[in-house]
Amino acid sequence: xxxxxxxxxxxxxxxEPLWGHDDExxxxxxxxxxAHQFANCAPYERxxxxxxxxxxxxxxxxxxxxxxxxxxxELALRSFPAxxxxxxxxxxxxxxxxxxxxxxxxxxxxxxSLLPPLCRFLLPDLPEDDPEATLLVxxxxxxxxxxxxxxxxxxxAIRELGASDSRFFVDAGELRVEALQAALEAAxxxxxxxxxxxxxxxxxxxxxxxxxxxxxxxxxxxxxxxTGGFKGRSRSLPRTELYLALEEHxxxxxxxxxxxxxxxxxxxxxxxxxxxEPDTERRKIAPPWVRVRIVDPESGEETAGDESGIxxxxxxxxTGSLIAIQTADxxxxxxxxxxxxxxxxxxxxxxxxxxxxxxxxxxxx
Amino acid sequence: MNPQLIRESLDELREAGIALRRRPAGEVLEILAGxxxxxxxxxxxxxxxxxxxxxGATGFSPENVAAGLAHGxxxxxGAALCELVQRELGDFRLDxxxxxxxxxxxxxxxxxxxxxxxxxxxxxxxxxxxxxSPVLAKSASRDPISADIVxxxxxxRDPELGRCIRIVAFxxxxxxxxxxxxxxxxxxxxxxxxxxxxxxxxxxxxxxxxASGHRVSVAVLGPEACDGHAxxxxxxxxxxxxALWDQLGCLSPIGVYLNDASAAGRVAAALAEAxxxxxxxxPRGEIDTSxxxxxxxxxxxxxxxxxxxxxxxxxxxxxxxxxxxxxSGAELRPTPLHRFIRILPLKTTDTTELCxxxxxxxxxxxxxxxxxxxxxxxxxxxxxxAAGASRICRPGSLQxxxxxxxxxxxxxxxxxxxxTDHEARG
Numbered sequence: 001x002x003x004x005x006x007x008x009x010x011x012x013x014x015x016e017p018l019w020g021h022d023d024e025x026x027x028x029x030x031x032x033x034x035a036h037q038f039a040n041c042a043p044y045e046r047x048x049x050x051x052x053x054x055x056x057x058x059x060x061x062x063x064x065x066x067x068x069x070x071x072x073x074e075l076a077l078r079s080f081p082a083x084x085x086x087x088x089x090x091x092x093x094x095x096x097x098x099x100x101x102x103x104x105x106x107x108x109x110x111x112x113s114l115l116p117p118l119c120r121f122l123l124p125d126l127p128e129d130d131p132e133a134t135l136l137v138x139x140x141x142x143x144x145x146x147x148x149x150x151x152x153x154x155x156x157a158i159r160e161l162g163a164s165d166s167r168f169f170v171d172a173g174e175l176r177v178e179a180l181q182a183a184l185e186a187a188x189x190x191x192x193x194x195x196x197x198x199x200x201x202x203x204x205x206x207x208x209x210x211x212x213x214x215x216x217x218x219x220x221x222x223x224x225x226x227t228g229g230f231k232g233r234s235r236s237l238p239r240t241e242l243y244l245a246l247e248e249h250x251x252x253x254x255x256x257x258x259x260x261x262x263x264x265x266x267x268x269x270x271x272x273x274x275x276x277e278p279d280t281e282r283r284k285i286a287p288p289w290v291r292v293r294i295v296d297p298e299s300g301e302e303t304a305g306d307e308s309g310i311x312x313x314x315x316x317x318x319t320g321s322l323i324a325i326q327t328a329d330x331x332x333x334x335x336x337x338x339x340x341x342x343x344x345x346x347x348x349x350x351x352x353x354x355x356x357x358x359x360x361x362x363x364x365x
Numbered sequence: 366m367n368p369q370l371i372r373e374s375l376d377e378l379r380e381a382g383i384a385l386r387r388r389p390a391g392e393v394l395e396i397l398a399g400x401x402x403x404x405x406x407x408x409x410x411x412x413x414x415x416x417x418x419x420x421g422a423t424g425f426s427p428e429n430v431a432a433g434l435a436h437g438x439x440x441x442x443g444a445a446l447c448e449l450v451q452r453e454l455g456d457f458r459l460d461x462x463x464x465x466x467x468x469x470x471x472x473x474x475x476x477x478x479x480x481x482x483x484x485x486x487x488x489x490x491x492x493x494x495x496x497x498s499p500v501l502a503k504s505a506s507r508d509p510i511s512a513d514i515v516x517x518x519x520x521x522r523d524p525e526l527g528r529c530i531r532i533v534a535f536x537x538x539x540x541x542x543x544x545x546x547x548x549x550x551x552x553x554x555x556x557x558x559x560x561x562x563x564x565x566x567x568x569x570x571x572x573x574x575x576a577s578g579h580r581v582s583v584a585v586l587g588p589e590a591c592d593g594h595a596x597x598x599x600x601x602x603x604x605x606x607x608a609l610w611d612q613l614g615c616l617s618p619i620g621v622y623l624n625d626a627s628a629a630g631r632v633a634a635a636l637a638e639a640x641x642x643x644x645x646x647x648p649r650g651e652i653d654t655s656x657x658x659x660x661x662x663x664x665x666x667x668x669x670x671x672x673x674x675x676x677x678x679x680x681x682x683x684x685x686x687x688x689x690x691x692x693s694g695a696e697l698r699p700t701p702l703h704r705f706i707r708i709l710p711l712k713t714t715d716t717t718e719l720c721x722x723x724x725x726x727x728x729x730x731x732x733x734x735x736x737x738x739x740x741x742x743x744x745x746x747x748x749x750x751a752a753g754a755s756r757i758c759r760p761g762s763l764q765x766x767x768x769x770x771x772x773x774x775x776x777x778x779x780x781x782x783x784x785t786d787h788e789a790r791g
Contacts, residue, residue: 046672068665070699075673297657298684310658328662330655343655 001032003040003080003319007109010316013289014112019120021288029289029316030061033323040079044322061291066312066324069265072100080105080320089149091264092228102149102264105320110149111156113268113317117287118157121271122225122258123192126161134187135166138175138197138205144168149264150227154196163191175201177208181216189219195252196225202246203237209249217251223275224252227260259284261340265325267317273337283337289316292338294331308332308341366533368545371501374531375548378473378499381529386470386497388525390459394450396523397491398443401768403518404487405442407435411518415483418510423481425611425650432647433609436765437484449769450495453778459496468782470496471573475549477503477564479556482614483511485577488768488777489553490515490530496782499529501549506537543567551575551781575780577773580615580731583622584760585719585749590737591628596635599736602761604639606734608647608687609764612702615731615772616756616763619700619707622719626710630678633691633708637680640687640704649686652703659701660685676710695722716748723752731772732756734763 001009009029013022035055038045048054048065058064071077078085084105091100104110119126123133135158140148142155151168158166165187169180187193195218202224209215224246237245243254255278262269270284270292286292293302294309303309311331314324330341385393403409412434420427457468474493478486486505490512493500504512512532520527535542544567551573554564561576568574584606590599606618621636623629664681667690671677676693687704695709695718711718723730730753738745746757755774756766769777 043669043673047669050668050672066665067669068662070662070666071669074666074670297654297661308654310661326662326665328658330658343659 001036003036006033006036007106007319010109010289010319011112014109014116014287014317019116019288026289026291026316027061030064030291030314030323031055031058033316033319034058034061034064036319037079037322041077041322043075044077044079061314061324062293064314064324066314066326067322068326069100069263069328072102072265073098076101076103077321078103078105079322088147089152089264090147092148100264102321107152109317109319110152110267113287113289114153114156115160117269117271117285119161121273121276121285122194122196122223123161124276125192130191131161132163133161133166133192133194134183135162135194135196136180136183136187137166137168138170138180138195138201139168140170140173141168144171150198150262153262153269157196163188170197170201175204175208177205180205184216184218189221191221193219193222194225195222195250196227198228199226199237199239199242200228202226202242206242206245206249215249215251222250222252223256223258224250225258225260225271227262263327265318265321266313266315267319268315281334283334283339285337286313290314292331294333294338303333306332306334311338311340366535366542368541371533371535371542371545372548374501374533375473375475375545378501378529378531381525382470382472382497382499384525385499385529388497390497393497393526394447394495396526397495397519398446400443400491400519400522401441401446402443403522405438409518411514412438415511415514418514419481419483419508420650422510423507423650424652425481426648428647429609429611429650433764434483436605436609437482439765441484441487441768445768446491446495449777452769453776454782457782457784467785467787468496468779469785470498470782471549471551472498473501473549474498474551474553474781475501475503475546477546477552477554477556477560478505478508478512479560480505480613481508482610483508483515485555486511487515489555491519492778493551493553493781494519494526494529495778498551498781499531501531501533501546503533503535503546509534540567547572553577553781573780573783578729580729580773581619581726582616582730582732582734582756582763583620583723583726584618584734584736584763585622585624585745586628586632586760587735587737587739587741587745588625588628588714589739590760591623591625591632595737596628596631597639599760600632600635600639601642602759603734604636604643605647605761606763607640607704607706608643608649611649611652612704612706614764616766617702618734618763619702620697620709621706622695622722623708623710624714624716624719626676626712629676629691629693629708629710633678633680633689636706636708637687637689640689640706641682644682644686649704652685656701656703657685659699660688660703660705663690663699663701663705664688695719697722697725716745719745720748720752723749727753730754732758732763732766734758734760736760 038055051065053065085103087104089102137154140151142151145151169176243257247254258272258275260269260271261284268287268290272282273285274282291314293312295312296303296309308330311327311329331338416431419430454468457466476489502512516530547568553575555577557579667679674693678691680689689706691708695711733749733754735757755771
């Protein structure tokens, strides 16, 4: 199958209105994409051969060798000619630090894949006759952060779903608190309103509200989506505390606060189920064209039950790079979804040595 | 333990310190030298108890704990303690005198322990006592055992001295308890940069803070260590340095620098063979899923780089027991510890490149295991000292530091003392 045909098949799946899992379809597309990427990404081909895997020996998507996210800092992992590149998304990082890069020859898959899960898990109440929402974004615009996949995602969301009062509120690195306040007051209370942005930006906003002694009472149409960690930031807050603080200061119940799990190296994102299914356990749900495996690092086998393990993600939206990604995060399975447990460096407690990545991070800051 | 009980402990220790300081310093030294001799004896009840209980508390394998103690305590004798006192405080009197310089311990010293390697615990508890300063210690959360055994080993030698050590336990985030604990006159604290910064911020002046941060060590091999028969022996000794305490100590090497890039493949293969062999006799301990995941991640990244760079090679065990990555350059990369080592070849034999490569480590550099440089060893040692190394030794000796090693680049006893110069009276 040609790359164009593969893109077309994946896009067709993404555009289907039904949120249906189709194992056979996934298997067929994953194996075809693996064969294509094996043939067109030389470092990946050698990596796979080193593990004894080729398209001839791989018979299931589960066997497709996954590359670690850290490799995107080292190599240009593209499955297309370099001259066809139209865009590079980069991971965040402090100056001097190597940043991971996702090389793209098309934005179609990225842009198409982001909308169905966003609508399903953040805007399930979007009216069919007027499918618009007010999107207030606590993150830089794509114009300000051209290599940020997150800003691009928010830009596309505003373009495709945003009412005219939708906009970005981080400008030149500063959160425009007063403008955000004014936008909230002016928003149509009958239209779904999505406050979305980085967790750090929300903390910054909460700090501003706290110092001003202000508490807001946002309407029932409001929901919050936060994403990202606090890497390189001077202030961090555990997620549960952040949600309680948002509930206290904005009067948005925790059940209407959704975490997005995404990364530059992936074309697709995952959202908490809580807004869509408030009566079931909060968990991340993968879109139909994505599969998540949780693997024991010692055995390499999938974990049983709810045991924690490494999150391995197979994302068919990554047609131009590589579909199988080994994240640096731990997770555990919950029903039809999963929970991200993050990276807990417990080694320090046992010794007086220090991991070099931490040491290097300190050197840079 | 609640803050009130901690304060009461401090008061009681201050009281005990008054009696302690009435005892001749030489008598106290003799008792503590006996305690150290007990610990030096592999058959002593204290060693045996620690060997029996530490694996369960820390996850280290029993073989590793036994071997780690044997190496770490090999030169820690009563005689070595007396030499240390003579070397550091020889010019000072410890007993009260009417003239001349006098070194005095603080009325009470608080010791905030960290990690799960017992040798620092032993030293941290005994050294204030040498200066006749009673000790209030908080055990590390990952090692609730060692401090208590050390305290009992002192009490067994001398019950009165035993009453000058009190071990307390409280949660690391119990701010009221921490504040009470930090009311001692001298505070010895070990831990991460963040822990030390938090301690520093909470201490009310005037208090003496003796801080020990997290550190790393490295190995540097010259051409004479990388060939033929020499390489096998060097690899075996380095593997031991890595395997003891599962590479979690500040004396564990995290990288092996080579100034002969052509030897990188050979050194990596020899070290892999030695680590595989050691795994049979000195198995790595249990690690949590997070640590294992980091190892798997770094291995996969090395595999991918190896696919594009023939100089890069991965040698690894089944599971995550040990890993050797042969790199193509000396650039520092994440090292998840737990017996994960990188071979880092330098492009030139010029020591300038080595020192530049060590630059990012400088604030955290502890020891350097050095071998194979022949007549250049002395010059290189000087340069490594200038690069921040506080200890330079041969591979195989990293985990057996002398008692008086200038950890943190400073003396062991003098930071715990107050000095008074009594000028001659007319």
